[in-house]
Structures are given as C-alpha cells and as structure tokens.
Amino acid sequence: xxxxxxxxMSPSPGDEIEIDQxxxxxDRYKTERYKHIVAHVSDDSRGAWISRDKIVExxxxxxxxxxxxxxxxxxxxxxxxxxxxxxxxxFVPTEKSxxxxxxxxSEQDWVVVLVNPSSSSLVGDPEGAICPPPKNPCGGNQLTY
Numbered sequence: 001x002x003x004x005x006x007x008x009m010s011p012s013p014g015d016e017i018e019i020d021q022x023x024x025x026x027d028r029y030k031t032e033r034y035k036h037i038v039a040h041v042s043d044d045s046r047g048a049w050i051s052r053d054k055i056v057e058x059x060x061x062x063x064x065x066x067x068x069x070x071x072x073x074x075x076x077x078x079x080x081x082x083x084x085x086x087x088x089x090x091f092v093p094t095e096k097s098x099x100x101x102x103x104x105x106s107e108q109d110w111v112v113v114l115v116n117p118s119s120s121s122l123v124g125d126p127e128g129a130i131c132p133p134p135k136n137p138c139g140g141n142q143l144t145y
Contacts, residue, residue, distance in 0.1 A: 041085050045130035048089040048114050054127045058091060061110035065093035066101050073113075088130055089114045 001019065006012040030046070037044050059065070071090040091112035094101040105111070114128045 037087070043086070045087040047131040049129050049131055050091075050112065050114065051127035054112065058093075058110060058112050062093035062104070064095065065104055065109075066096045067094045068092070069094050069101070069103060086130065 001016040002022075003014040004012070004017040006015065026046075034044070034046060058068075069092045071092060073088045073090050074085055093104040093109050093111070095104040096102075112128070114130050
C-alpha cells in the first residue's frame with residue numbers, strides 16, 4: 001500500500017492509504033465533475049503525467065520557490081487526434097508574501113505547461129502528457145481514469 005504525504009505534518013508519519021480509497025477519489029471526479037465537462041466536450045483529459053527528470057528540472061530552475069501551484073487550464077493542443085479545448089495542467093512556482101504563497105512569475109522563473117504534441121514534432125519519448133490521450137505514456141495505470 002502506498003504511503004500518504006500528510007500536508008499538515010512535517011515530516012509526514014507515512015500512514016498508509018488504501019488503493020481503493022485513491023480509486024474512490026478518481027471515481028468521484030468522474031461521477032461528480034467529468035459528466036458536466038463531457039456535456040460540452042466529447043472527450044477530455046482526466047489526469048496528467050510528467051517525468052521525474054522534468055519535475056527535478058522545474059525545482060532546480062526555481063531554487064527559491066516556496067512551493068508549486070497547479071492550475072487547470074485549457075490551451076491549444078497540437079495532437080490532431082485530440083479534441084481542442086481539453087483540460088490541461090500548469091505548474092507555477094510560488095514565493096512567500098506575508099502569510100500567503102503567491103505566484104512567482106518574473107523573467108527568471110520557470111513554469112511547466114503540459115501539452116500533447118503531435119507525433120511528427122516529437123523527438124524521443126515525451127516527458128509529460130495530459131491523459132488520456134495519448135494512451136502512451138499514460139497507460140499501465142493501477143488507478144483507472
């Protein structure tokens with residue numbers, strides 16, 4: 001069973017969380033949120049994947065960041081087999097300002113915008129994708145989308 005990182009404690013005690021509980025969270029999204037989305041878009045992403053190397057690159061390029069804010073977005077997608085207007089995910093570094101963590105978006109800061117490029121523009125394997133599609137590199141999951 002995986003261990004849960006407790007966002008209220010440092011360090012986390014490493015309590016276990018059941019895979020069934022994680023699947024329950026994913027299923028609730030599908031039954032409570034996704035049905036509203038597909039009423040307007042025939043297919044949409046339900047997850048995202050990014051390689052460890054790209055996460056390390058993001059953190060290394062933002063050494064003074066206090067954290068990461070994840071934004072849901074809708075951007076142009078360059079995969080011709082994928083409907084335009086699908087969910088996307090953006091990673092933005094944050095910095096402390098008083099009691100708040102605010103977006104850190106100067107010329108020196110780096111962000112991540114996940115996008116599914118067309119197969120003709122890929123050089124090597126992609127290091128991030130919104131899922132599904134494509135099925136690869138998103139396949140092989142224990143949790144089902």
